[in-house]
Amino acid sequence: MTYPQLRSEDPEIGHETSSGTAPLVLAALGVVYGDIGTSPLYAFREALHATAGLGSHRDNVFGILSLIVWALTVVVTVKYVTFVLKADNHGEGGTLSLMTLARESIPGRPLWIMVLGVAGASLFLGDAIITPAISVLSAVEGIQVVAPALSHWVVPITLTIIAMLFIIQRFGTGGVAAVFGPVMALWFAVLGISGGIHILDDPAILGAINPIHAIQYAGNNVGLAITVLGAVFLAVTGAEALYVDLGHFGRRPIVIAWFVFVFPCLLLNYFGQGAFVLANPDMASHPFFGMHPDWARVPIVCLATAATVIASQAVISGAYSLVRQAMHLNLLPRMQILHTSETHSGQIFIPQVNSFLFVFVVALVLYFRSSSGLSAAYGIAVTGEMLITSILLFVVMRHVWNWKMLSAAAVIVPLLLIDTGFFAANIAKFPDGGWVPITVASIMGLMMQTWISGRRLLAARTRADEIPLRSIIDRLAQKKPPTVPGTAIFLTSDVEGAPTALLHSLKHYKVLHEQNIILSVVTAATPFVPDDDKIFLESFNPLFSRLVITFGYMETPNIPRVLALARKLGLSFDIMSTSFFLSRRTILPSKKGGMPFWQDRLFIALARNAGTATDYFGLPSGRVVELGLQTVI
Structure with missing residues (x-):
């Protein structure tokens, strides 16, 4: 059904902001580029370690540096900055936004696109537990260079910083975020200056920009190529953040920040590390410090x-945003969302997600105990997500941008080959730690698949027991029950069916309110719906109305906030004399259900731990009436 919309200009509901480009560029440095900006701490070092001391030291340095330079150029500059950032869903980016955009562009909304989106979102959460661990560890390991006698304090200090990072999440990041940009601007300046100075140690290192060095190195070290590529990929981890945070800053500030600050400073630092290691081979274990x-x-x-704390903060905030998207798209159960800012709706805190990330991050630090050990776990999740992004981008090129097959293939096929090569290189690290993100992603994917299937079964069972809304209204018009003063709002997910809470209310109370509103909430395929398109009101008779x-x-x-719009359509009600009726279902498993018995149990556990509709929809708790019933799935 297509609903006509109300046109409204309510300033209390709408929210539009405008900022100058310069502040947004500075903010993007702090949020978007924190992860990729801390890669120089370990990427070049781990790639050198992967050579295992074989071959000419000079050839190894030139070859590895050339691979890093061209990975940054092709993966970040060409793929993400040039193409992926243009695939926005009404200004929003990220795996789920791209999935929604691609799926809506094809008739029938194919299931395989949603499967890819779920896989990509699951892999991102796998990455989100590794980034804080490896980033903070790699920074604190600088103690080993400054004061080797304190090396045994690296893990305790790392755990302390991580604990503080997760504890402060509930207080919001608004105040801290104000310094993110300047701190990261200073960080990139230090990267560029220190790298530029050490290029003078061996200026010939600039010749590594020639891709021939990368090709020759790969050809001469076939046996090591997979291992080295897995380490080289560490230089581009964080590229997905450019797309995830698109909605926060817009494409222009992200692009400007990359070309003016981030890309030049990263290149200078990597070249500087290369020249420094050529002049000081004995310092290859910790070239950055x-x-x-x-x-x-x-x-x-x-x-x-x-800088690593900022990088960790960015990925933690990204996990909150991703989970909120998944909840609204009915991929995950409702969870409690706390808003930490009165002015920025994107600043949220989800306690359950915070606890989940904290436990896994601490476990990773205690298990691997070094950034070198963790580097084996890093990469699989990111490369898998990048591979999925390339496939979904191809769908967008063909069906949204209307590119011809040859043009789209000419761009995507080379990118897919590169993504596949990096993915294969990281898969080789599976036994050494790559199983970590795969395990987390598998758990999250199973939870999403269970929730989707369980909700579908539950909706089918509920629909079989429901009576069409029109039928109930017609019966009540013929035989009107007694009425009581006030307004009753019955929430239902089925727009056409009579709410279960209404049927049970009539069965037990045998009365109606003077005004009864059947309320349904639907989620659009766009990230934001304009205030003048948010609401549809249909009046059946003086007793009943439908609100979508x-x-x-x-x-x-x-x-409650959006109900203010309904007054513009003539809907008059007093919130203090309004009751919200909800149906609370107790779900029982069935051995003959549509899912395996163990999955029924998992779905029931997810449903029991889901946040209440009262909290999720912001309903006044003192005005909510819940009616319970049992359903077997």
Whole structure:
């Protein structure tokens, strides 16, 4: 059914902001580029370690550096900056936004696209537990260079920083975020300056920009190629953040920040590390910290730690946003969402997600105990997500941008080959730690698949027991029961059926309110729905009306706030004399159900731990009446 929309200009509901480009560029440095900006701490080092000391040291440095330079150029600059950032879903980015855009563009909304989206979202959450662990560990390990006697304090200090990072999440990041941009601007400046200075150690290192060095190195080290590629990929981890945070800053500030600050500074630092290692082969174990003079190492360790905390904060916030999207798209059960800012709706805190991430991050630090050990776990989730992004981008090129098959293939096929190569290289690290993100992603994927299937079964069972709304209204018009003063709002997910809460209310109370509103909340395929398109009101008779509220999948579905729009359509009610009726279902498993018995149990556990509709929709708890019933799935 297509619903006509109300046109409204309510300033209390709408939210539009505008900012200058320069502040957004600075903010993007702090949020978007935190992860990829801390890669110089370990990417070049791990790639050198992967050579196992075989071959010419100089050829290894030139070959690895050339691979890193062209990975940054092709994966980040060409793929993400040039193409992926243009595939926005009404200004929003990220795996689920791209999935929704691609799925809506094809008639029939094919299931395989949703499967890819779920897989990509699951892999992102797998990545989200590794980034804080490896980033903070790699920074704190600078102590081993500054004061080797304190090396045994690396893990305790890392755990302390991580604990503090997760504890402060509930207080919001608004105040801290104000310094993210300047700190990361300083970090990139230090990267560029220190790298530029050490290029003078061996200026010939600039020749590594020639891709021939990368090709020759791969050809001469076939046996090591997979291992080295897995380490080289660490230089581009964080590229997905460009797309995930598209809605926060817009494409232009992200692109400007990349070309003006991030890309040049990263290149200078990697070239500087290469030249430094050529001049000082004995410092290959810690080239980043080793290339700074003694007086600067302590400040550099402190700055690196701050940068890694910022990088971790960005991925944690991204996990909150991703889970909220998944909840609104009915891929995950409702969870409690706390807003930490009165002015920015995107600043949220989800306690259950925070606890989940904290437990896994601490476990990873205790298990691997070093960034080198964790590097084996890093990469599979990111490369898998990048591979999925390329496939969905091809769908968008063909069906949204209307590119011809040859043109789309000319762009996507080379990118797919590169993504596949990196994915294969990281899969080789599965026994050494790559199983970690795969395990987490598998758990999340199973939860999403169970929730989707369980909700579908539950909806089918409920629909079989429901009576068409029109039929109930016609019966009540013929034989009107007694009425009581006030307004009753009955929430239902089925727009056409009579709410179960209404049927049970009539059965037990045998009365109606003077005004009865059948309310359904639907989620649009767009991230935000304009205020003048949010609401549809249909009046059946003086007793009954139907209200359909449409939210975008990035919005917080606050019903009382949006009900103010209904007054413009003549709907008059006093919230203090209004009762919200909900049906609370107790789900029972069935051995002959549509899912395996164990999966029924999992779905029931997810449903029991889901947040209440009262909290999720922002309903006044003192005005909510819940009617319970049992359903067998």
